Amino acid sequence: MLVVGGGGREHALALGLVASPSVGEVHLAPGNAGTASIATNHDVSDSDVEALVELAQSLDCDLVVVGPEGPLVNGLADSCRAAGIPCFGPHSEGAELEGSKLYAKQVMNNLNIPTAAFHLIDSASQIDAALDDFAPPWVVKRDVLVGGKGVVVTSEREEASSALHEGVSLDGVVLLEEFLSGEEASMLVMLDESGWVALPASQDHKRVGEDDTGPNTGGMGAYAPAPVVTEELRQKVFERIVDPMHEWLTAQDTPYRGCLYVGLMIDDVNDPYVVEYNVRFGDPETQVTVPLIESDLYELLYAVATGNVAYSNPRFSTAHAMTVVLASEGYPGPPRKGLPITIEHAMIAQEEGGAFVHHAGTASADNGQLVSSGGRVLACTGIGATLGEARELAYSLMDGISLEGSHYRSDIGYRAL
């Protein structure tokens, strides 16, 4: 197996694959210090599509699992399939659902999938009229990949206006969206032309600060299953959002084979709206979702990569999972890197569940010292019979970690608890 990427998501995927009796070797490109201890890392950037395909060929891989969106948008899945290597992750055209928010909006509108109304703005002269059309708060979205940080939500007209001006001048176009209020949840759907399977729903915490304050991040913590996604709501999501999308994707020339991440807003009358689609597993949602897959992870991913998900029969655990992200000083702005990390306990073993540290932005210095190398450094993940138990396990691992200047949220899971 080759897992592409080097975050906490990829550490979680690698752990799941290593545990599969069907898997021989697991390789990562580039991986991190955590994956180095369970698999083989290769010093190949996750943005170098050509080198990644060469690596998969030289390792004689049976499956390439792509973590981040960048290489998918840049055609990694197209190249793997052209080389005859099954790939978990959609081709570049399918990846445009995440690569371009405008394209995703147009697809949703054509399919009548519930989502926020929007204005496409391609000239500064349209900005005032567009702002007048929606009540505050305003939601401004750039139409380019910016690691989950290209969205401004604000009730200050000046701030919304300047974000719109900046979008027009940087990218030529920018979106202004109607604000959706409610509770967010993430549904990861394993999807190919044969059908689809939804994994247990999770809830991320996008804001950097306690009580959902401060700027948006890639995600500061998550838990699963998310009780806001009731069985009734799941059925609405399937009927209104997943089925029409599956039907449309299946009618395209090249089948979509991978994870369709449905970012949901659930309003006060329990109706779901799509905030965004991603074309990959979520990070940190994967850290709490993969451990709840009781059946063989490899079999599920391989089934999707070969267009057979309808014939796979994944089983899910009834446990609860929570993950808490430790971020570097400065994150989500430019992070301080290269500082030593000490981890008192890498895991807590328990018969049912336990806890472990998922590495993300970590590396080994020349002297072997574990050091920080990114914004989100690691995530402490607990698995328990209840969400409260999962929380206790995750935070007790976090208590034993030190990294100068780092920060984490102490309120992950507050909505459910």
Ligand code: AMP
């Ligand atoms: P996105 O990158 O589209 O997921 O947006 C990042 C975050 O901004 C989301 O997780 C929401 O918290 C928030 N957001 C995005 N679009 C909207 C919207 N239309 N209404 C309310 N909040 C939104």
Ligand code: GLY
């Ligand atoms: N946690 C949000 C994302 O993966 O996009």
